[in-house]
Each structure stands twice: as C-alpha cells, then as structure tokens.
Amino acid sequence: MTQADEHLHIVIQGPPAVSSGPLHLKPNCFIWGDDPRHIFTVNVAPKQTVADLKYLIKNKTKPEFDHVSDRYLRSNADHLIIWKVKINYDLHLLNAIGDEGVELKPLTKLSEVFKDGVECECIHVVVRHPAVARYIPAVARYITAVDRQFAYLKKGADTPSAGAKPSAFSIKQDEQEYLCNRPHTAADPVPVTLLEPIFAEFMDDCQNHQQTACDNEFVRQLSENMSSFYSDELTRMSVFRQVLHDYGIIFDASIVNSTKCTTVGRLLSTNGKFMQVIVEGKNEIGSGDAEPFAEAMLYYRKFIEDSKIEIVRLRSVLPCIHIVVFGACIGFAGSVFTENVQSDVLVPIIPLFWHSTDLHMQVMAARTFGALKIAIEKLTHLYSQPIPPLKPEDPSLGCPYPRSYTTSTGQIQEFSYDETQSLRGQLIFFGKTVGDAVGRKICIKFVRHYSREAHDFCASKGHAPELIAYKPLAGGWNVVVMDALDITPLKEAITSLIQELHNYNDGYVHGDLRDTNLFVRDNKDFMLLDFDWAGPIEKARYPIYVNRINIRRPDGAWDGEKIVAKHDLDMLEYIFHPEEDGLEPAAKRRRLSTDEGLSMAI
Template sequence: MPTHLTVPIYVANSDGSRRPKHITRYTIQDEGTNLCALRDFAAASLDDCGIELPENLLSRLLVLDDPLFSPPAIPMLKDLPHELPDDQRLGWDEWTFSSIRIHEKEGSVVILYESGKRRAEQMADLSEFQQAKKAKLISKSPSEMSKPLNYEAIQKSPSERILDDRPTADEGLPPVPLLYSGFGHFLDIYNGCNDFSELSILDLPRLQVAVEGFAEAMSAFFTDEDARPDAGLPFLNEIFSSRKSQLPSFAHLHAQSFRSLRTDEHNIAAYNAAGTVVVFKNMLTGNRSIPEVEVACYVAQLNARSKEVSTLFDRWRMPYLGITVVEIGHQVTFYAVISVGHQYRLVSLTPTLSCLVASANSDDRKRLRRAFAAALVLDMLIFADICRLLKQLPPTIHPDRWRLPAVTQLRKYPLSESSAENPSDVHLDFQIEHDQRSNPSRLIYIAVSEGQEIVIKFTRSYCPRLHTFCAELGHAPNLLAYERLPGGWFGVAMAYIPFARHLSDCKADAAERLRWGNQLSEVMNRFHEAGLVHGDLRDSNIVVDGEGRVLLLDFDWGGLDGEATYPTWSLNPQLLEGRTRHDFIIRKEDDKRILEYTLSLTSDDR
C-alpha cells in the first residue's frame, strides 16, 4: 500500500434514497493504526453532516466498486467518479475492529448509513428508559465521551445532545428548580436562606470541620490522577455524613467499576440509584475531558444499569447533584443534572469556588461551606423522594410534558376562611398541559384544574395585592393562587381569558376606543389612590376579552409607589422614553406616561 495516499470520502444512504455526496478527503499514511483513525475520521465527518449512524453501523466503510453493492442494491453508486487512475487502485485489504468491518481500497471510499429518519422512528417506539439505554451518550466511557471532539459532535444532534445550552440555548426548558424543587432548595440555602427545616438536622460544626479538611487536601499537588480522589474521598464522606444521629445513615461515596469503566466517585443512594456524582481532574489541558460533561455521562451510565432507575425513569425526572474538582484540584463547582425524557439537563448551581487558604479569609470559603450544606440537604431530599416514589409509583409522564414544569399545586390566594380551616383545601391542584409563550423569556402555561383551563405563570417577582385590586374592579383575570417556590421563583395561577386580544389589535370605532381609554385611566387612578403602581402599562399587558372588557395583565413589577423597582436598565424603549429620573424606582408618573403612550397607539391619529 503506498503511503500518503489521499482518497475522497463519499456518503450514501444504504437504500439508495439519497444521492452520494462528497464530504471530505483523507490521507492514508500507513497500513497500521491509521485505518482505525480513518474509521474515526469518517464517523466525525458524518457527525459534521448531521448524519446519525445506528449503533451497529458506527462507520462501515466500503470502496466504490465492491461487487457486493452493485447498482441494483445501491442505484446511485454507479454515478460516483473514479478520481484515481487504475494503476493506483491496488487489491483488497480487509481489517476487523470489534464488530466493525472496514474495507479499504485506493479509490473512492463510500460510507453507507441508514437513514436518520428510520432510526428516529425506531427510537420513538421505545420507552424513554429504553431510548436512554441506546443513547450515544453512553456509547463510550464518560472520560472519552466528554472529550471536546466527541462532545461537540454529539451536541449537533437535537435528540442526543446534553441540554446544557451549548452551543446555543436549549429553548422551551423551564429553570431547573421548576423541574425538581430540591434544586431550588439548594439555591436558597446557598444564597443564605436559613428558613429551611432540613438545616436543623445538619451537624453544622462537624460539617465545617470536614469542609476545611477537604479544602486543605484539595489545595495540594498530586502527580497521580487517582491520588486526588483518594485524598478527597474521606472528607467528602465526612461532609455528607454530617447529619444528626437519628437520621438514616449516608450511603458513602465510592469509586466503582462497571462495564469496562472505572467511575469517579458517586454514592449509591436510595435503592442503588446514584444521587451524587463527583469528578476530579488535575489539570484542564490539551484534549482532556470536560468535567461537567463527564458528570452528565456518568449519570447516564449509572441510570442505564440501575434496575431501580428503570422503574422510575419514565415516571419522574431523575435528579442528581454533580460536583467537579478541577484545575490542580482547588476549584469546586456544583451542578444540577436531571433527566428530561431520555436526555439530560445540565446546569451549574454555583460559580467556581476556591479551596485555597486565601479564600478562607473571604466570602469564598463561606460560600463553599454553604454549598456543601446545600448539597447535603439536596442529597437527603433526593434519597427521600426516591424512597417515597418507589413505594407509590407516579403515573408515566406523557411525551409532551417532559419539558414542562413539574409543579402541580399552588397555595390559594386569597385564602378563604373555609380553606384556612380545612388543610386539604389550602392548595389549588392542576396539571400543566402546554406552554403559551410568545416570548421565550416568559414562563406562561395553560393548565387544567377541575376540568377548567387556567393560566399558570412563573416569575421572579409579583404583586398579588395589585392583581387582586384590579380583579375586584373587574379589570384583571381572577387571581386563583400565588406562592413563593424554592429557588426564588413565584408561581401564579389565574383565570384563563378566552378570545382575548391586545388593545391595539382590536377593531373598534372611536367611541369604543374612548371607553376603553377611560376605563384604563380610571383603574390606574384607583390603584394610585391606594398607593400602588404597575410599572408596565404597555399594550402587550392590556387585553380586551370576548365581552369587550379591558383587562390588565403582568403584575410582576407592581408594588407600593416609590418602593417598587424595575429589575434592570435593559428595558423596552417605551418604558424609558420620556423618563427623567435615573434610578430603578417605579412612580405614579411612570404609569401615567406609559399609559398615555399606549392609548396614543389606538387613536385615530396614529
């Protein structure tokens, strides 16, 4: 075989339904290991083209004139050009690598693949757990799959990718605290909230000593990749065991081998389901694996082999805590990993925290202790939830609901006297059916409660007092429920308004528009007299229902005059135009200016 021979590589569908396409060229340098490199190169080229190979045909390479694939079998192959002279086409050579047969001849190389559509149809017939067991994410070891080249290749597949907002945002997914409330509790504790009952059952002095020991150990240098986890593991087990004696004992973190892999540390929590995965890395150089991606790969591997997980996987979004210790070991980051159907959502819960002694005199060490306290609580919550759900299995999640919030009840608002006396009547129960978001930044959904459609909204701030005030005047949907949720979110339930149209979209005569304007001005004046402001009386927050009533929406920024504030300077230009004050405070004058502009859009002179 001549060396440094360049061959063109084509791709063709094995059923002949797609014309062969030239995708790249490859130089064969020798007869040995480079043939395996040719296979990998071809597979990567397919990924670049967005082509998914089935598991049993990772990269089956055949030459152009293999008689086994004659024109009747592959009609398009006869059209491939012979780019090299006959005297450079040598005889057949065949090599076998595992179950992959690679045929190579100095001529045009054809990669045969089965259509992605057929694979997608086959996968759709499987349960979410069966799909997760066949996912590309677990086709290689976690340390190999999380290398940049493999990670970037899998991120090109919408149905196989890790949902980590790279290279672009994964739209349609709610924040992780709305997928599993435990992540919200983690964030609350990390951000300094002490009003949480589970904190009282932690042995905080013991936890602090263990965190200090872990930080000191991880600040050292280790020449052996395995030496760092060996040094950190005892401290991590001490951290996660820092709970009062009456609690169930902690299932220790440990390294374990499965398949042909040696995992980093994970605990075998409730019923052999891992709740926490820790990845240690000495330095991030060259083509080393990406630590947080490796965490997601470990979770996927552990799920695929767990009998208990298989029972819950199609019924619950399986949550995990991920911890990475990287860059010579002193940088620690905490992650949320949760199953969303057969894929995994990966989100950081903290910034990177330092273990170095200098951070002991700064807020960094306090944040590290807070993070581990939050991690310990989260681990207990996951354990308790798995135990509870395995005793009474929830229903299977409908395929259309995996990416919807896992919130099914909110506290009624205002709470009636009868509800206050009857604990079972405190909450409004509902099932979220689909989203209703024209703006991806707004978390608004349609739900069903007692056979009636309602609207569920999640927001960072809300003024139920202003909403109720306007509803009692007949100019807002009835507020049904309102509750602060873990992670700094508020859940709002309100009546669904059918046939609602924005004010500017309504066709009406001058008299009707004047009536609407007078109603809006009257409502605004009334809540101003009560000392309240709205802050965003734009057309997008004003609708007319099927009965011709004008209604206000979006009370996110409402509150007391002079106390309510805008969240940022990145506001719609309509809110800033004509504003003379250089602060975030919302005043009555802001409402008047914005409403005047909104009404001008519906006038005859616009």
C-alpha cells in the same frame, strides 16, 4: 428357548389416536405500559373463554386490577380489555401493539383464539388497563413521550472522557443534545429547580443553613487539602473522597456499567437502581481534555441508558446532583431526565483557596456542604420509596412539580396540567382543578417577583383575572394561580386604571405595560396581566436584562433603576401612538380580534 422364540412374530397396529389438542394453554401476557421484562404466563384450558382468561389475569397480577369488578369481565365494557398479539419479545412493544393487536371478546372460546396453540418466545396477550382504554388520546401522548425518551437513549453517547471534549461536545450541542445552557440556545425554559424541589431547597439551604462546628472543621480540612498541588487527578480526587468520607459523605469510584469507564466518585440509591450523586474532577483548571461539567452529564446519561427499561416507565425526572472539582475550585449542578438530559448550575463556583481572614467565603462553603448533606438525605429518601409508573393521563415530565395550591379557606386544591402548553416558554401553564365538581380552568404562572397587591387592586376593578392563590416556592420562585381567561390581545379606560393604581395606598407602578399584557374583550372591557415588575412607587426597580432592543421604553427604564409612574404612562403612549416617531413601539403594531368579531388596530 428355540431361536425362533427370540424374534417378534406379530405386530398389532391399533387405530390412529385422535388428537384433541393441548390440555392447557400457557400464553405469555403483558400489561401495556409496564416494563416489557414483566411478562407473565397463565395456565388456561382451551375450552375456557376470554372472560375466564381475564379472571385468571386479574388474580395473577393482584392488586393491579382489584378495582375491576368480576361482573365486568364478561361484558364488552372497557373495564378490562385484552388483545391477542403475536410479537417477539422486544423493548418497543408499545409500537407493535397498535398494528397487530386484535381485541378479544369475552365469550369467545380460547380454542378459537389460539387454534394453532401458542408459540414459545412470543407475547400472546396484551392487557390494556382501564385507564388506557378510557383515555386513548392520552395513550397516544404517552406513547409519543416514551418513544422520544427511547429514541434519545437509543442514539447512545460517546464515552464520557471522549464525548466531553469541547470539540466533540460542541458538535452535539448544535442539535441541543444536552440542555445545559451551553450555548444559551441549548436550554429548556423550565429550570431544574421547578422540575425537582430538592434542587430548589438545596439552593435555599446554601444561603440559609446554619453551619455547625462539624461543617466549619470540614471546610477547613477541605481547603487545606484542595489548595495543595498534586501530581495527577487520581491522587487529588482520592484525597477529596477521603475528606468527604470523614465528613460522612461516602463516594466510591466505580465503573459505569456498559461504559467501562470509572467515575471519580458516585453515590447510588440504597437499592442500586438510581444515581443520586456523580463526582467528576480535574487535577487543575484546564488540565485534561474533557470539560468536567459535560463529563458528569455524560456519566449520568450512560447510567440511564443502562437501565432505560425501568427508567422511562417511572413518574420521576430522576434528579442527580453533580459535584465538579477542578483544582482548588468546586461547583454543583443538578441534572434531570425528561426527554433529554437537562442540567443547570445550582450555586456559584466556590474557590477553596481563600485567605484565612475571608470568613464570608468560609461560611459560604460550610453552608453549601451542609446543604449538600441535607440534599443527599432527601435524595436517599426519594429513591427509597416506590416511584409510581408513568400513566397515560399523567402530565408531561416537563411540567413544574407543583400540583396543588391552598385556597382562601385553607383547603388544599389539586390541579392537573393541560396536554398542550403554548406559553411554556414564558413559564405560564394552563390546567384545571381535579377532585372537585367544577373542574375550574386555571392559569399557573411561575415568577421570581410578583406584586399581589397590584394584582388584587386591578382584579377588584374587574380588570385582572381573579388571583386564586399565591405562594413562595423554594429556590426564589413564586407560583401564581389565577383564572384562565379566554381572551385575545384601548386609551382612556386603561390610563384611568393605571392612574388609580399610582394613587392606591402609597402608590404602585406596573413597570412593564405592553400590548402583550393588555387583553381586550371589546372597545372598553379589558384585562391587565403580568405583575412581575410591579411594586410600590420609589421602591420597585427594573430587573436585569430589560429588553430595550425591540421594545421601546422610556428614558430611565434600565436594569436596576427605579420604576416611576411616568414610565407607565409613557409606555401607554407608545402602545396607542406608535406612529409619532420611527422607534419600535412596546410591541409590533398588529390587528387583534375582539369578542364581537370586529378588528381593532393597536
């Protein structure tokens, strides 16, 4: 070979290649309302249409959209809607969609949709569930609720040991950061026992559980160990955990993820995603800088912050029991997460240093820990089952847990809560029945005491809404379901009814006659509401905290005193003749509109 043979002599340049674009597109897709980490891709050709993309998405996400017929995928109906977006991966995708999304029509070629291909690390397609497309107002409410949860968690909290110091915690409570009744203004009207039945059932079991020999031996051991003095908190709580371990309740002291703080004890769900129990303790009453009840709440919040993506998407208030030990005393609280962390004490503080002859205290402790075992089993079962995602049409997590009642014929009737609850602060809710043809409007009221007999009597006279259902609930609650009346808040007719009530059977009293409980349709047609205090004459008594400050009441109408018939008649006089003295009447005098558009002064 010569030297020339070692060189390239001829270069042939062919015609430029004609680009036909990518053979396949792989857009990143996301179902609106799902966990933003649940992003998926589909493999689709540019020559295919949006309808083809819908079909691929349906198959990729089985069984999410199995109820959507294939024949609807090529129509403009709202059975399955997809939007083109271009947004970076972010935890707040829901907020971006409404500003940047472009709805895609079924027959549009994907080559027209993605002219420039698809960029990496972006969301390209958002799938809107049929329910979302159908209930746009509900979607707005859902987004708002989720956003409030995100905003609450995004604020973050101090480390539990620092944030639970009274000086720091009290500042947070100026803004009602934690709804824990400290101070009393930092509270939610709906207690945790109406948001999670496990808490209410725990309270009942603390009073009614038949303690076993195992329970009795456990509290004896616990009392002996906790009544001793220890050099530090770690030693005391290590002994506490060991005694409970021997009893069959196993806690571990672990770091709460991002906080790098170690809990005194905790119990996670079997899948590790949910906090069932948090234990917090102090060596003695007053020892340490942090308040133990507050510290337990902060640990609970920190755990939720670390798993917030999954947490805020679920139809659950995420119940968690707090066990608080301070020296030889122990307390129990229950926490939930709606839009704030809410925590209520569930049972009285139990001193564990009782006298050996104080059997009452020992039985109370044995029942309480027996009830704790039962509650932990229920929480374990709750969190072992799939928790459905929160849908736009779902009621607020702040509504009580009952969603059905039993009719007079023994049938179970489900109901839903309305979007707006103007009387939530009085534990009065409005909704309508579901699954029936009527969609009956109902009022759902939660009370500690109610006289069904008095209500039924007044309803039979046409002067009270029909009582649809009445049922005792756990935790000392009762749910009352009645017709929801579209009415607004006179003397002979009302007085006559009350006198008849006093003579009915052995006689009943109402006990709380105020103009807020009298609703007038016209000058003679009225409805009487609120039978919380009602009961038999000479047996019914006033509850605690009878308001005598800005409501005028008869002499003798005090906490715990008997409600007598004369009290009812006196209250009516105060309503209809407030001008006879300078005292404040049963409610402020005001003008009310009647159904006929006239005005009536009360």
